[in-house]
Amino acid sequence: MNCQDILDRICDYIDKDLDPAICKDIEDHIEDCEPCVAFINTIKKTVDLFKSAGQEPPDIPKPVSSNLMSFLKDKRDE
Ligand SMILES: [Zn+2]
Structure with a gap:
């Protein structure tokens, strides 16, 4: 299980x-x-x-979630 797997689920x-x-x-x-x-x-x-x-929450589009994840990774590396 890596970060991308988390995002997918x-x-x-x-x-x-x-x-x-x-x-x-x-x-875990x-x-x-x-x-x-x-x-x-x-x-x-x-x-x-x-x-x-x-209201029903919208589905999170994949590009949004991967952008967010790379943003968070950048943050961690700072
Ligand atoms: Zn992670």
């Missing part, structure tokens, strides 16, 4: 629509991956905002 993870074994893999990964934690928190907040407004 993040929506399912947040929706709790995920195989418990995969869920566990994600949790984010335990020591700060960019992924930051990323998940950002997505969660966004999803919560939509939900509290009574």
Whole structure:
């Protein structure tokens, strides 16, 4: 499980629509991956905002998530 795998599964993870074994893999990964934690928190907040407004959260387009991930990686390298 690497950061890209996390990104690919993040929506399912947040929706709790995920195989418990995969869920566990994600949790193991984010335990020591700060960019992924930051990323998940950002997505969660966004999803919560939509939900509290009574709207369905939009799917996160792949280019957005990979841009965000490279941004977070750059941050970590600074
Ligand atoms: Zn990661």
